[in-house]
Amino acid sequence: MGKSKFTKALLALMLVLLLTLAACGGGDEESAQNNDADSTDETTEDTSKEGLYSIDDFSQIKTNEGEAMEGGSFTYGLVSDTAFEGTLNWNFYSGGPDAEVLAWFDEALLTWDANYVYTQDGAATYEVAEDGRTFTFTIKDNVNWHDGQPVTAEDWEFAHLVIGHPDYDGPRYGADFTNIEGMEAYHAGEADSISGIKVIDEKTLEITYINSSPSLVTGSIWTYPLAKHIFGEMEVAEMSASDAVRQNPIGFGPFKVDSIVPGESVVYTKNEDYWRGEPNLDEVVLKVINPNVVVQALKSGDVDTVDSFPVNQFPDNADMSNVEFLGMTDRAYTYIGFKLGKWDAEAGEVIPDPEAKMADVNLRKAMWHAVDNQTVGEQFYHGLRWNATTLIPPSHPEFHDASNAGVAYDPEAANALLDEAGYEDVDGDGIREDKDGNPLVINFASMSGDDIAEPLSQYYIQAWKEVGLNVQLLDGRLQEFNTFYDRVEADDPAIDIYQGAWGVGIDVDPTGLYGRTAPYNYTRYASEENDRLLAEGVSEEAFDVDYRKDIYNQWQQLMVDEIPAFPTLYRAAVVPVNNRVHNYSIGDGTNMYLYEIAVTQETPIAE
Structure with missing residues (x-):
């Protein structure tokens, strides 16, 4: 099938799927879906570029309107079709x-x-020795846990001791930790402490790393302490399921957890002792909002903002009068991953399976060739x-x-590839x-979500069918968020491929997602060349930016050649914020913080 013919088929498929969704909806959703469907008619192919938006047209910082009041409550919508898991500690959590x-209640x-790049403006400052391997951190004197106890160097050390412990059941232990002197001996049970970590005094911690790396100042240092006065008497294996993580979490951020309805909502009150200063707001309420009702929640003023707005709904709501839309290029992408092996928990590394169903790179490359992601993004x-x-x-x-x-x-x-491959x-x-x-x-495992999740998955299935591949949804349906990642992480043998999304960290180093010892390497791909390039990307030579760029260009090409996963879409984050809100921003580098948020009136402005 030629490209023009296939593009028309794609548009026709989207039309059918979107009309089907509209028939199941009602009210504003039905109108929005019908408008989207009308725009995909194949007779309008020459004008398909109309109605497109660019992230360059958005600001990261909201405009302040009116005069802020003292105190007040702010409501934050967590857009999801499922409950949040409730692992509420940075040292143990795994889901977005x-x-x-x-x-809202804890921070780095x-x-x-x-x-x-790490600054000196946080709750701690740092100095680096001439060898580039030894860091001395100093926690500021007024940084305290919500129960009034000081955040100490021992708390920071304790987080490393827990994550490096053989009984630790979270996802953090990996290359960032094994680069600390003495960590592997401690992890293996050959030492009772980590030789590369020293508590100098109550507020000063020294960490010596094995290899100096540019990543040490761009994200690979673990910066989240663990309250030793709370967790110190617990068995490591029991920590992640404890009430201190699930029901009564503690932090040192601008707000304190007041109450939790598991998986559904959290009420926070202000931390008057917050180290940056007393927050403007008295209260923050976070609640889960289904993607299908997010527009109504914003229009009615049920929420002031949301963590993410379904961008497919933006054109029909761009003129919403009671909010201002902020936007940025998201640190994330969606992708198709291929299951190529298993995770060996005892060895702490991936074990590729040369007999895996998706082991033939030509099959994987053909599946990438078969999908038209540019048209997907536009339509x-x-x-x-x-x-x-x-x-x-x-x-x-x-580095992109x-x-x-x-x-x-x-x-x-x-x-042609599939024919040649047999x-x-x-x-x-x-x-x-x-x-x-x-x-x-x-x-094919794919997640449920907003009203695009089903037609998007069906588009990929149809695109692969067009080249003769029989791809079927796992269990005949979409998987909810927690179930999806539980099964992918467990290497469920029923899954051959999956559609996921990565929120990438501030450090460009992709080892945490694609390294041999990375638990998050869900494809279970490994190769010697991949090992070499990932190691070179964080080597001492990589302090030369041009050298590091070249290494990561080579790595990006290796992934294009090997295709353990292929990216489908880069993403814009579009966030509507109620007009009553002051001092709100999204993304990095705005120098605005949560404690500064304020409101101009008691309740959100309705449209």
């Missing part, structure tokens, strides 16, 4: 929703600037998500290789068998 809950000891997301090419996103412009085009949409090339249609039914002539069914 829990991180949103955490951010170090802050960073717009270039993701589903109106230009606020766009075709992704490499696994380092443009949120890190210094904009010259690398990835794998182009080309179904004819996909068909995936042939043996019985003439239009569906390819495997190399031995047996039926080939590829099981």
